[in-house]
Amino acid sequence: MEGAKVLIIQKSLPHYRLTFFEGLRRFLLTKGVELSLAYGNGNKEDQKKQDLVKLDWAIPYENEVFSVAGKELYWQPLLHLVADFDLVVVEQANKLLLNYMLMVRKKKNGFKLAFWGHGIAENIGVSKTSKLWKQRLFHQADWWFAYTRGVADLLSRFGIDSSIITVVQNAIDTKKLQADFEAGSQEELDLIKETYNIKGNCLGIYCGGIYEEKRSAFLLDAVIAVREQIADFEFIVVGAGCEDFYWKNAALAYPFIHYLGPQFGAQKAALLKLSDVFLCPGLVGLAVLDAFVTQCPLITTDYRYHSPEVDYLEHGYNGLITDNTLDDYVQEVVALLEDEQRLNEMKTACAISAAKYSIEHMVDNFGKGILSALQPTLNTVS
Incomplete structure (x- = not known):
């Protein structure tokens, strides 16, 4: 050989x-x-x-x-x-x-x-x-x-x-994201919240391309429904694509939705660190590694068009895979956000998974x- x-x-x-x-x-x-x-x-x-x-x-x-x-x-x-x-x-x-x-x-x-x-x-x-x-x-x-x-x-x-x-x-190589995540200070996180007028302390995020398979319409309905049950909930959208108009319009209509466009490096890491959950009811691919590295549990549905990397998501351990209905998705998101101990356990599991999928x-x-x-x-x- x-x-x-x-x-x-x-x-x-x-x-x-x-x-x-x-x-x-x-x-x-x-x-x-x-x-x-x-x-x-x-x-x-x-x-x-x-x-x-x-x-x-x-x-x-x-x-x-x-x-x-x-x-x-x-x-x-x-x-x-x-x-x-x-x-x-x-x-x-x-x-x-x-x-x-x-x-x-x-x-x-x-x-x-x-x-x-x-x-x-x-x-x-x-x-x-x-x-x-x-x-x-x-x-x-x-x-x-x-x-x-x-x-x-x-x-x-x-x-x-x-x-x-x-x-x-x-x-993918996540070492830079890991370093940026670990380096982010509370002062930097507070500055980001002030800069983007984020007032809530219960935060969700979507980070990635914005196109059909990502199901922006479903996600927007889910975010609005979560807000109706958790008054302190706010939502950050990072990324761009052919359907980013959903979020540009939503940010104008709903003060608790913040569309920030594409973000990279330390800024992207800080936004993920600031967030409690990564909401992605549509296609899940390598973005699951971003969620693991930044200890931001990803919640998706049993959507048929996922990329293979959805295999890394273990329901109830390092993230959630709900039934493919709006009601079930919202229910699972709300339940996790309201259970601090379970959420912290899932964040710890994300860190373990980040080391495994490198x-x-x-x-x-x-x-x-x-x-x-x-x-x-x-x-x-x-």
Whole structure:
């Protein structure tokens, strides 16, 4: 295995992945394994986010992105590279045409193929046909890097041998947020309350992108209902997106709602530290790590379109997952806010979970999975 070469292919390289790839490269070098990363320029939507970065030791390339029957497809011009590697790791996505070529050529070129993905993602607008096609391709990989334990369990139910599945525990680097959270003083928190005219001592927050899957209309109704039961309750909204008009208008209509737009660094950490609960009845993804680090228990619903990272949320321990009804959601939020002991216990559990789901653990999990995938095996897909 020493001297083995591994290639990871990504259609883009967002800033939040830098720490992971740097850490993974260092981990593998200590084992005598060389990691290469090929990254594309994404699509127009990726580029609009303005968070794509470069990496001096990696291989940049240009995606060819086009539409067929209303479906976006990618061509990644990297076939000339793959024969030089022992293991090629690709994103598990129907729209990546190179993946199909690699499935066909891996035996001839002598490399193993690994998928890194969600299994079957539940997203608004994803057709049943797309999900079935994704399912049919499950067995075309020699190894799987599953985002979470829930994804691994799903793969096992579809007949993927658990011995070729690595649970990655997908994460981002939260060290800066942790440091900002710990550094925030009571004087700074008081100044924030004064600056934004926050008078209540019972605070909820939403922090993240504001778009359809986040369910702003549901959340706004919930916040108003909570306020009707807890007179001291106020709500902070941090973020932006195509549906942020809900909160711009709500902040004008309700003095207890404070829409602050995007916030970053120490300011974001302080706002989360100031808050008692993180309310997100819609899609939960990596924002759950922000909630853990800042000890602000996240409350969501059993919404069908969550990202895999919702697996990290343990109902009644480090957060809540309520029934997907407004009445149940409001009832659970109010009950937690009125139970100081339970809320403090949940905050402590958040801190424990923050240590468990870290970028360091993700690097370790992924690195060990690569080492296992490189071992000779009898169950390699032909």
